[in-house]
Amino acid sequence: MRDGLQHPVAVLGLPINSLTANEAVDTLERLILSGGTHQVCTMNLDTWLNTVADPHLHRIVAGSSLVVADGMPLVWASGLLGCPLAERVTGVDLVPRLAELSARKGYKIFLLGARPGVADRAGRLLEARYPGVRIVGTFSPAQENLIRMDHTEILRQIHAVSPDILLVAFGNPKQEKWIWMHRKRLGVPLAMGVGGSFDILVGDMRRAPRWIQRCGLEWVMRFLQEPMRLGPRYLRDFIGLTRRMPMALSAAWFQRPYPGPSSVTRAATPQVMHVNVRGRLGPEIAEAMQEATTASIVNGLVMVVHLHAARQLTVAGLGVLLGVRRQLLEAGLSLSLAGLSLRTRFILHAWNLQPLFDEWQPIASRARSQAGGAESPVQVRLRGEQSAMSVETRIRG
Numbered sequence: 516m517r518d519g520l521q522h523p524v525a526v527l528g529l530p531i532n533s534l535t536a537n538e539a540v541d542t543l544e545r546l547i548l549s550g551g552t553h554q555v556c557t558m559n560l561d562t563w564l565n566t567v568a569d570p571h572l573h574r575i576v577a578g579s580s581l582v583v584a585d586g587m588p589l590v591w592a593s594g595l596l597g598c599p600l601a602e603r604v605t606g607v608d609l610v611p612r613l614a615e616l617s618a619r620k621g622y623k624i625f626l627l628g629a630r631p632g633v634a635d636r637a638g639r640l641l642e643a644r645y646p647g648v649r650i651v652g653t654f655s656p657a658q659e660n661l662i663r664m665d666h667t668e669i670l671r672q673i674h675a676v677s678p679d680i681l682l683v684a685f686g687n688p689k690q691e692k693w694i695w696m697h698r699k700r701l702g703v704p705l706a707m708g709v710g711g712s713f714d715i716l717v718g719d720m721r722r723a724p725r726w727i728q729r730c731g732l733e734w735v736m737r738f739l740q741e742p743m744r745l746g747p748r749y750l751r752d753f754i755g756l757t758r759r760m761p762m763a764l765s766a767a768w769f770q771r772p773y774p775g776p777s778s779v780t781r782a783a784t785p786q787v788m789h790v791n792v793r794g795r796l797g798p799e800i801a802e803a804m805q806e807a808t809t810a811s812i813v814n815g816l817v818m819v820v821h822l823h824a825a826r827q828l829t830v831a832g833l834g835v836l837l838g839v840r841r842q843l844l845e846a847g848l849s850l851s852l853a854g855l856s857l858r859t860r861f862i863l864h865a866w867n868l869q870p871l872f873d874e875w876q877p878i879a880s881r882a883r884s885q886a887g888g889a890e891s892p893v894q895v896r897l898r899g900e901q902s903a904m905s906v907e908t909r910i911r912g
Contacts, residue, residue, distance in 0.1 A: 522838035528867025530837040555707035557606035559586030587731030607712040618647035628684030651676040766865035773827035779803035793824040796832035823854025851875035
């Protein structure tokens with residue numbers, strides 16, 4: 516596997532991991548073996564628009580263990596923003612790959628969702644194509660909204676067979692929200708939303724030939740099969756992309772490249788790990804940021820990243836911050852930003868990242884401190900000076 520894949524790339528507000536399909540399968544297996552429950556999201560243009568329009572969904576995707584690009588527009592956008600993703604990795608391609616992995620390694624798979632009977636047919640088809648695959652259960656609950664669903668029955672069926680892999684075909688955003696809602700009760704190492712993958716797998720919806728997929732025109736064939744349902748969706752997606760993409764490109768192209776050295780320094784107080792980034796916020800800071808993250812988690816410290824000395828922000832560097840944010844949230848901690856100039860605020864807004872980061876306030880007023888009982892500021896040395904900084908921060912999970 517290529518280096519530098521432990522952190523995602525910030526593509527239009529999504530923390531997308533730059534992986535090939537083979538690397539994605541290897542990563543999924545490592546997640547299965549690592550313990551806990553890991554949520555995986557496959558994102559295309561439509562799910563991207565849903566995500567940036569819904570703050571709750573946005574935080575779910577940003578907190579997921581793995582996010583892959585299920586649409587060519589996101590791959591193209593990553594290249595225009597200066598950090599091209601390895602390739603498109605779709606949910607419908609990962610399902611048979613996981614079945615093949617199950618046949619080789621014995622991992623148990625549960626198929627959840629889709630229309631009545633589709634999950635059963637998909638399970639039988641996978642068993643025929645991949646001898647030895649362990650499909651331990653399928654279930655298609657009534658198509659209700661999240662509030663009306665029979666969550667108890669769904670969880671009962673999953674717990675009865677204890678799968679290693681849960682593939683959820685509720686569609687976006689329902690499947691992502693359902694997995695996040697029950698992630699602490701599932702007891703499943705890997706839970707992934709797969710949208711309409713079961714329908715394509717069993718042939719209820721035809722998939723475009725490989726050459727059309729490589730050209731990024733698979734959506735055309737899907738539209739021709741379901742024009743009344745997909746027409747309004749694709750029009751909305753196109754309008755959403757044309758509204759947001761020019762600002763995102765301007766934030767990338769109008770930044771002056773910073774050729775000088777970059778550095779990361781840190782200083783800990785009793786409650787906060789202060790991290791100061793100088794120069795270019797890019798992938799080269801990943802190792803130093805990971806060391807600071809490990810120190811924060813080991814010592815139970817929230818992290819504040821100071822960007823007043825950052826001269827250039829890249830999607831890869833902000834992807835590093837998103838990876839750090841996810842690790843801290845998993846440990847019950849938070850990451851906040853400080854020293855935000857007007858230029859930095861514009862970049863975060865243009866790249867749809869502002870909702871994911873809280874801004875740390877360096878000094879609380881004396882009146883607020885007395886009225887709210889907030890802690891007195893602590894002294895921390897940064898850049899050779901004594902600066903008074905409050906330890907107050909919020910968690911945006």
